[in-house]
Amino acid sequence: MTPKPHAPKFHRATPTVRREALIEATLECLRKHGHDGVSARRIAAEAGVSAGLITHHFPSISALVAAAYETLAMRLLSSIQQHAIELDAGPRERLRRFFEASFAPALLEPGLFSTWLVFWSMIAHDAAVRAVQDRTYVAYRDALESLLGQLRASKGVPAFKLRPAGIALAALLDGLWIEASLNAEAFRPAEAVALCEDWVHALCYGALPSLLVQRPEGRARRAASSVGPE
Amino acid sequence: MTPKPHAPKFHRATPTVRREALIEATLECLRKHGHDGVSARRIAAEAGVSAGLITHHFPSISALVAAAYETLAMRLLSSIQQHAIELDAGPRERLRRFFEASFAPALLEPGLFSTWLVFWSMIAHDAAVRAVQDRTYVAYRDALESLLGQLRASKGVPAFKLRPAGIALAALLDGLWIEASLNAEAFRPAEAVALCEDWVHALCYGALPSLLVQRPEGRARRAASSVGPE
DNA sequence: CTCACTGTTTGACAACTGTACAGCTGGTGT
DNA sequence: ACACCAGCTGTACAGTTGTCAAACAGTGAG
Structure with missing residues (x-):
């Protein structure tokens, strides 16, 4: 040698x-x-x-994991967002692209789910991980609420409460992602996208009652201070 | 002494x-x-x-955990189901009770989420745990599909595909449960119930297009045509 | 070339882990 | 009263684990 x-x-x-x-x-x-x-x-x-x-x-292993959590969460979110923002596309189309990106093969890789479970399970014990979770969850919901806000500003879409709408859509996305990760054969990614689009459709249709803002129609006639179009 | x-x-x-x-x-x-x-x-x-x-x-620790998984999953499901089945109640009301039970304090206890994360994280490695997951998930979705089937048989409810509807509702429930478990202050249980009821409302209203059964002739419902901004 | 700085390694530590197995013991059948 | 043996204990084993002080060695400055 x-x-x-x-x-x-x-x-x-x-x-x-x-x-x-x-x-x-x-x-x-x-x-x-x-x-x-x-x-x-x-x-x-x-x-x-x-x-x-x-x-x-x-300072410790958990601090390293917390840093990794922040890195991955932000990376994924910005990746999805980048895919969603098409310049000449309406809000509805942007949401569809957001859904598509959420169920792309890279997001459904089993290893990603395993990783996320580790992060979630450390929330209960480690304050740093919990802080990352709070921050990234807010960022995620903000992204959704931004898209939903653009949708609400569109013509023909009834006014709805942004925050609970964001919560519901985030839950639907998370739930579908988890089900798909737990059992890849349960349904195809395209079905998941369709189910999310359905929810948005119902939202635009005014078919989600608890999300609709109360229009004081009855009172508006008595109270002359109303400025809304009648 | x-x-x-x-x-x-x-x-x-x-x-x-x-x-x-x-x-x-x-x-x-x-x-x-x-x-x-x-x-x-x-x-x-x-x-x-x-x-x-x-x-x-x-035979091993993981076998014990798998047995515990089966016990807990079946116990929770039957508890929720027992709460949902009110004798003189329509399908809509039964679903509402199912949602209520799903977001009862006992289900939102942080320890339950920690427990579930352990089960999920063992699925990737342990075949026995994976088998329990498959079985309990089928049981859970069957319970939902049963309730949805009763709903579909009701008057005024359009025909819809049972299986994807069950998938979507299960995902919405799971997603909301997880969000609530991760951040108890994000929203109140009553809001979660309302969001699930909204989804059912949209389903009854025919506002979830991809779930509607294709009616070959004279599709009267206007839900199939887009009403949102395009 | 030599030196000093500092990122990196090394080895050791005590506290864990799951599993195996030899032997003890409680409570039941006789 | 006695004996049996299934259920149970306690120890032993070969692995882990995170953390840390001290020794080491790249690397750029002088």
């Missing part, structure tokens, strides 16, 4: 780069091993690095 | 009883500790029993 005279035993990296590499390795570990992937040694091995390095760059 | 002359060091039980006690202890452990509750020693301690007894009654 000819020993190489100059084989560096490790590579130095700037803290930022190393932290990002560790986060990436964490995501890969969670994707592949689920809960068992939350292991300093496993993540370090995935990153091609020693285990002790993790504690050197992150 | 007067030492009791005859303090039995352990209590004998018939296998069936002991197994059920272990399952109950498992559920309690998962409820309290989530993923960390999956531990032979912890479960044994909860049951007031030595750790070795678990391997004596169950």
